[in-house]
Amino acid sequence: xxxxxxxxxxxxxxxxxxxxxxxxxxxxxPTESSLDASSTTGTPTTTGYFFxxxxxxxxxxxxxxxxxxxxxxxxxxxxxxxxxxxxGLALSLNGTEMGSFVFTPSxxxxxxxxxxxxxxxxxTGVSGDDxxxxxxxxxxxxxxxxxxxFATDYAxxxxxxxxxxxxxxxxxxxxxxxGAAGxxxxxRRR
Numbered sequence: 001x002x003x004x005x006x007x008x009x010x011x012x013x014x015x016x017x018x019x020x021x022x023x024x025x026x027x028x029x030p031t032e033s034s035l036d037a038s039s040t041t042g043t044p045t046t047t048g049y050f051f052x053x054x055x056x057x058x059x060x061x062x063x064x065x066x067x068x069x070x071x072x073x074x075x076x077x078x079x080x081x082x083x084x085x086x087x088g089l090a091l092s093l094n095g096t097e098m099g100s101f102v103f104t105p106s107x108x109x110x111x112x113x114x115x116x117x118x119x120x121x122x123x124t125g126v127s128g129d130d131x132x133x134x135x136x137x138x139x140x141x142x143x144x145x146x147x148x149x150f151a152t153d154y155a156x157x158x159x160x161x162x163x164x165x166x167x168x169x170x171x172x173x174x175x176x177x178x179g180a181a182g183x184x185x186x187x188r189r190r
Contacts, residue, residue, distance in 0.1 A: 029158035051147035056136035070163030071117035077151030088139025093121040120163040
């Protein structure tokens with residue numbers, strides 16, 4: 001009976017380990033300390049204006065506690081929109097694009113949320129959990145077709161989610177085998 005119970009608990013523990021909750025870290029982005037490489041510098045509460053290739057905001061985050069990132073939720077406070085045509089922006093982590101999105105001339109000022117999941121990105125730095133985040137123009141507008149600007153220090157602006165760690169393919173089979181062996185051993189003792 002004890003062997004059957006221990007085999008069952010081992011199998012249950014292995015199954016529970018494969019269902020672990022995803023870890024996350026939340027940061028303000030962009031902030032006043034973000035490196036603003038857009039056309040003009042914004043005020044301390046607004047980023048510069050985005051409309052041409054090369055316009056970007058970047059910031060480094062250290063000690064996130066996440067060794068790999070699999071997805072990102074981004075909230076941007078649109079504070080200015082003078083677009084006459086669509087403008088495409090993208091977000092990258094450590095140089096890897098996580099996804100892109102578009103602002104249109106009809107987008108009203110307010111908060112916009114984007115869920116992005118590109119390739120799994122591995123952290124850098126001594127602790128292995130540092131990330132460089134960049135928001136940049138990847139589809140510019142024509143000359144004179146307007147621009148957008150975003151609020152800085154927006155609480156909860158960037159959520160980083162750890163990438164799921166895959167369960168080795170043989171582990172569930174091992175757990176099932178141990179459970180079956182425990183069941184057979186328990187029946188033999190009777």
